[in-house]
Amino acid sequence: MTSIMNLTKIMEHYNTEDKCRAYLEELRWPGGPVCPTCGAKDTMRLGGREEVIRCKSCERQFTVKAGSIFNDSHLPLTKWFLATYILCASKKGVSALQLQGMLGIGGYKTAWYLCHRIREAMARANWGEPKLSGTIELDDTWIGGKALGMGHEHGRDNKTVVVGITERNGRLRMVVVPRLDSAEIAKAVRRYVSKDVEMIVSDEFAAYVPAVGPIFKKKYKRIKHAITYVEGNVHTNSIENRFSLLKRGIIGSWHKVSVKHLQRYLEEVSFRFSQRKNPALFSLTLLNLLSTDPLTFKALTRKRAA
Numbered sequence: 001m002t003s004i005m006n007l008t009k010i011m012e013h014y015n016t017e018d019k020c021r022a023y024l025e026e027l028r029w030p031g032g033p034v035c036p037t038c039g040a041k042d043t044m045r046l047g048g049r050e051e052v053i054r055c056k057s058c059e060r061q062f063t064v065k066a067g068s069i070f071n072d073s074h075l076p077l078t079k080w081f082l083a084t085y086i087l088c089a090s091k092k093g094v095s096a097l098q099l100q101g102m103l104g105i106g107g108y109k110t111a112w113y114l115c116h117r118i119r120e121a122m123a124r125a126n127w128g129e130p131k132l133s134g135t136i137e138l139d140d141t142w143i144g145g146k147a148l149g150m151g152h153e154h155g156r157d158n159k160t161v162v163v164g165i166t167e168r169n170g171r172l173r174m175v176v177v178p179r180l181d182s183a184e185i186a187k188a189v190r191r192y193v194s195k196d197v198e199m200i201v202s203d204e205f206a207a208y209v210p211a212v213g214p215i216f217k218k219k220y221k222r223i224k225h226a227i228t229y230v231e232g233n234v235h236t237n238s239i240e241n242r243f244s245l246l247k248r249g250i251i252g253s254w255h256k257v258s259v260k261h262l263q264r265y266l267e268e269v270s271f272r273f274s275q276r277k278n279p280a281l282f283s284l285t286l287l288n289l290l291s292t293d294p295l296t297f298k299a300l301t302r303k304r305a306a
Contacts, residue, residue: 004279010085020077021051024064027283028290036066064290069117071294075110079103084289087118088272088281093249093265113297116264120295121288123267126173129274131194135168137239138189138202138212140180143250143262160259162246162266163188166239171274174246174266176259185211201234245269 014020025033033043033053040057054061065071070080082103086094100111144159161180165188166172173192177184185207193200200216202208204224212220221234229235246269250257257265275281 005085005282007082007085007089010081010282014078014081017077018050020081021064024070024077024286024290027287028064028068033064035060036062067294068290069121069292069295070289073117075105075114079105080114080289081286083114084118084285085282087115087122087268088285090253091272092245093253093268095253095255098253109297113300116261116300117295118285118289119264119268121285121292122271123264124292125284125288126267126271126274129171132165132167132171132173132192133194133196134170134198135233136165136193136197136200137168137236138163138165138185138200138208139236139239139243140164140185140205141243141246143247143257144259160262162243162262164239164242165189165192166242168238172242172270174242174270176263176266180207182207182209182211186215189215199233201236203236242269242273245273 014023032041034041035043035055035058037060038055038058040055042056043053044056046052046054046061051063052061053063065073070077073080083099086099086102094115096112096115097108099105099115100108103111105111105114140161140163142159143162161177162174163177163180163185164172164174175188175192177188189200189212195215197216197219199219199221200212201221201223202212204222204226208222223229223231223234223236230237246266249265249269254265271285272281275284278284
């Protein structure tokens with residue numbers, strides 16, 4: 001993968017379709033093109049159409065975009081590359097409307113669809129990561145309409161609950177849960193957290209005890225915020241800071257996030273934060289765009305989330 005990138009380098013190195021395509025081929029097929037249909041490596045280029053490859057075994061024609069998130073996209077790869085870099089580099093996210101203006105994309109729907117396909121690739125990258133380890137902090141927050149009350153005990157039917165789990169000084173995962181109860185919290189913990197953690201910390205909310213205690217036993221610590229916010233190395237300051245980052249993105253960049261698509265925004269924030277020190281973040285994202293199944297506009301906009 002390439003060295004650390006900036007916008008100037010992106011514009012210099014990938015300023016033509018051929019350069020973008022060549023780099024995608026390098027990422028997808030380091031040893032040369034492989035037929036996505038039969039897996040054969042004996043291929044040839046079509047004369048006059050360098051981007052089209054023909055498999056000598058099954059005689060199918062394909063390009064580097066076949067079967068990937070790029071599939072059937074009419075946007076130039078140069079704009080895909082710029083959009084990918086901008087989403088990777090924007091700490092608080094970037095809106096589809098802003099991206100539309102920055103890249104000169106014809107319609108808002110096209111820019112919105114582009115952003116969600118990149119988020120889908122970021123989600124895939126998150127799913128392939130090992131479970132969180134080390135010292136873990138666990139908390140929840142509420143996203144959505146005007147608050148109906150304060151504290152866990154009050155009804156918040158117009159809001160969506162998000163559980164956040166982070167390694168202290170490390171990676172982050174956030175997930176939408178239908179209810180803030182011990183069963184849903186336990187499900188999130190089992191999905192994202194390794195059993196070999198050093199310590200896992202939550203606040204005093206009662207539902208965390210049956211969700212976390214039986215799994216981690218003596219490794220589980222609680223901080224009682226009614227008394228103090230820090231007791232030695234027992235605190236949830238890190239995950240609360242991650243939630244602040246998410247909310248700054250919603251308030252300052254996206255402005256409004258639907259419940260249906262909220263998980264993709266959470267995946268974007270989690271991926272970008274977890275990979276913040278990775279010099280190959282841009283290339284990693286492109287690689288996941290290549291290895292993520294196509295996401296159609298119809299699937300993205302149907303009544304139930306894709």
